[in-house]
Amino acid sequence: MTLKALAAALTLTLFTGVAHSAPPIIEEAKAACVVGERIDGYLGIIDESAASDTLRREVRDINQKRKDAYQQLASANGVPVAAAAKVTAEKLINGAPSGHCVQDASGQWVKKP
Structure with a gap:
């Protein structure tokens, strides 16, 4: 399978399930830049001081589902x-x-314009 075909298959699977079924705590954390999308396909905690234990648990759960x-x-x-x-x-x-x-491509956290 080509990478393009793989991308389509992955996108369909993840966008209809794992990647977009995040609970409100994750969506709120993303909007506040406490959590973000990493270049390796997993969620990352950007601001450790603002991350509650519940949020950390949710990030781990989503990352396991993605894996x-x-x-x-x-x-x-x-x-x-x-x-x-x-x-x-x-x-x-x-x-x-x-x-x-x-x-970004170098692994630095950036806010999308």
Whole structure:
């Protein structure tokens, strides 16, 4: 499977399930730039001092669900898990709303204009 086809499959799976089924605490944390999309396809906590234990638990739960989805898709398509995650990360970062924080190509946190 080509990376383009893999991206389409990952996007469909994640956007209809794991990536966009975040609870309100995650959505609020993203809007406040406490949590953001990392370049490796997982959520990251940007502001540790503003992250509650509940928020940390939710981030871990979502990241585990993403990892499981990446592993399934990677296995089904004969690609490394990291490749599946990276392709999806690009989609999630590009699709993040204005004002949300995401990692740029160098791994630095930036606020989307």
